[in-house]
Amino acid sequence: xxxxxRLWVVIPEDHRVVVEVPEDVPAGPAELILMVERPGGNExxxxxxxxxxxxxxxxxxxxxxxxFRELSQEERKARLRRxxxxxxxxxxxxxxxxxxxxxxxxxxxxxxxx
Numbered sequence: 001x002x003x004x005x006r007l008w009v010v011i012p013e014d015h016r017v018v019v020e021v022p023e024d025v026p027a028g029p030a031e032l033i034l035m036v037e038r039p040g041g042n043e044x045x046x047x048x049x050x051x052x053x054x055x056x057x058x059x060x061x062x063x064x065x066x067x068f069r070e071l072s073q074e075e076r077k078a079r080l081r082r083x084x085x086x087x088x089x090x091x092x093x094x095x096x097x098x099x100x101x102x103x104x105x106x107x108x109x110x111x112x113x114x
């Protein structure tokens with residue numbers, strides 16, 4: 001049986017990502033697919049330099065912060081709200097993305113009894 005798990009990451013400047021797989025995923029071979037949007041492939045309105053700077057600053061801060069999975073539900077929601085607030089000028093569907101992400105987190109919390 002094929003099981004899909006989505007793990008969202010921010011690619012840092014050093015292009016190194018550590019992947020921690022949920023414990024319910026069995027050990028053994030797996031396929032990891034990286035999906036990113038190519039720069040310049042999206043012809044949306046230009047993003048302000050100040051928005052880019054705020055987002056990059058937050059990405060650096062989050063890369064050094066406690067892992068998302070170690071946060072309480074309230075801390076997770078607060079972190080997502082910060083990302084949405086900064087991403088508002090960068091990503092048009094940020095509120096919808098954050099809402100869906102919060103729903104996914106709640107489902108996983110119930111599933112894993114956390």
